Amino acid sequence: xxxxxxxxxxxxxxxxxxxxxxxxxxxxxxxxxxxxxxxxxxxxxxxxxxxxxxxxxxxxxxxxxxxxxxxxxxxxxxxxxxxxxxxxxxxxxxxxxxxxxxxxxxxxxxxxxxxxxxxxxxxxxxxxxxxxxxxxxxxxxxxxxxxxxxxxxxxxxxxxxxxxxxxxxxxxxxxxxxxxxxxxxxxxxxxxxxxxxxxxxxxxxxxxxxxxxxxxxxxxxxxxxxxxxxxxxxxxxxxxxxxxxxxxxxxxxxxxxxxxxxxxxxxxxxxxxxxxxxxxxxxxxxxxxxxxxxxxxxxxxxxxxxxxxxxxxxxxxxxxxxxxxxxxxxxxxxxxxxxxxxxxxxxxxxxxxxxxxxxxxxxxxxxxxxxxxxxxxxxxxxxxxxxxxxxxxxx
Ligand SMILES: [Zn+2]
Numbered sequence: 001x002x003x004x005x006x007x008x009x010x011x012x013x014x015x016x017x018x019x020x021x022x023x024x025x026x027x028x029x030x031x032x033x034x035x036x037x038x039x040x041x042x043x044x045x046x047x048x049x050x051x052x053x054x055x056x057x058x059x060x061x062x063x064x065x066x067x068x069x070x071x072x073x074x075x076x077x078x079x080x081x082x083x084x085x086x087x088x089x090x091x092x093x094x095x096x097x098x099x100x101x102x103x104x105x106x107x108x109x110x111x112x113x114x115x116x117x118x119x120x121x122x123x124x125x126x127x128x129x130x131x132x133x134x135x136x137x138x139x140x141x142x143x144x145x146x147x148x149x150x151x152x153x154x155x156x157x158x159x160x161x162x163x164x165x166x167x168x169x170x171x172x173x174x175x176x177x178x179x180x181x182x183x184x185x186x187x188x189x190x191x192x193x194x195x196x197x198x199x200x201x202x203x204x205x206x207x208x209x210x211x212x213x214x215x216x217x218x219x220x221x222x223x224x225x226x227x228x229x230x231x232x233x234x235x236x237x238x239x240x241x242x243x244x245x246x247x248x249x250x251x252x253x254x255x256x257x258x259x260x261x262x263x264x265x266x267x268x269x270x271x272x273x274x275x276x277x278x279x280x281x282x283x284x285x286x287x288x289x290x291x292x293x294x295x296x297x298x299x300x301x302x303x304x305x306x307x308x309x310x311x312x313x314x315x316x317x318x319x320x321x322x323x324x325x326x327x328x329x330x331x332x333x334x335x336x337x338x339x340x341x342x343x344x345x346x347x348x349x350x351x352x353x354x355x356x357x358x359x360x361x362x363x364x365x366x367x368x369x370x371x372x373x374x375x376x377x378x379x380x381x382x383x384x385x386x387x388x389x390x391x392x393x394x395x
Pocket of ligand 1: 015171198200229230234
């Protein structure tokens with residue numbers, strides 16, 4: 001599987017609804033769904049219509065919006081949920097069932113073969129009711145389940161020909177990239193073509209684990225805007241896009257409308273009532289700010305020296321900070337040139353030293369740097385004028 005063929009299943013409107021601060025109204029969901037589609041995520045996953053009457057009507061409304069993204073919903077593996085999901089008009093259903101001993105309550109006392117039979121029955125029923133619907137099946141908490149159980153269930157479901165895609169789920173964020181590689185390889189060995197990965201971020205590994213899944217042969221990655229979800233969330237859309245852009249920039253530019261990226265993040269942050277974290281990839285406040293003298297000097301000459309992502313591709317601006325003690329004379333010179341203030345290098349070095357000394361004493365601003373530059377330029381001009389007007393020495 002080439003890294004070029006992947007699809008994003010954005011679950012801001014399902015997993016993101018499980019974020020502790022989220023309480024989306026129908027209008028919020030419509031706005032976010034439209035913006036996700038404008039950005040270009042291939043799928044938008046919605047909360048189960050079984051969750052509440054409002055969730056049901058939201059599924060129906062969003063499924064009818066005619067968005068470019070495919071609309072799917074995430075439900076338990078029961079006939080009851082399946083009937084409701086099909087009725088909403090979504091184009092796909094993501095089924096999930098518990099797998100590990102930590103989630104065995106609903107399956108307590110049941111043999112694996114009995115659980116499997118029940119799952120297959122629901123999948124067959126769904127396929128009969130809605131032959132055209134896309135079906136994904138995944139086991140919750142895949143990475144804490146015994147491997148023999150996993151292969152038995154996935155093999156039987158894969159062989160049944162009832163599903164379009166199998167999903168693996170790092171529900172608690174425990175998996176390491178090599179664990180994911182192992183399970184994806186197992187699924188591939190069963191002849192499974194479409195594999196989806198859903199990874200939680202409890203150990204800040206969700207983005208790299210998503211990449212590991214793709215590299216091993218997965219095809220679909222779950223994300224949410226700002227990574228919102230249960231506890232500290234899942235693979236963030238921005239983290240995943242940044243990861244993939246660093247490897248395949250042209251592909252990412254062709255696949256998604258990157259100029260919609262900031263708007264989408266600002267919208268979700270506003271609706272949820274949080275700030276975009278300052279260090280969030282691409283859209284965080286500090287993502288394209290350069291400060292240290294060595295960095296600013298290099299970035300002015302060649303942005304690629306300290307940037308793997310071109311901010312312009314995302315309609316973002318690069319900022320060079322110069323009003324601080326770590327400033328460099330090249331960055332000060334660059335600022336002076338913006339105002340057409342010309343200095344010799346030795347002069348600008350002296351000015352930079354003045355600025356550093358000032359910053360050692362107090363917090364300074366760009367305004368104070370500009371004032372110093374202008375004052376020094378005026379002094380220089382005065383000196384030059386005086387030199388020109390002074391009477392020539394007589395010999
Ligand atoms: Zn999750």
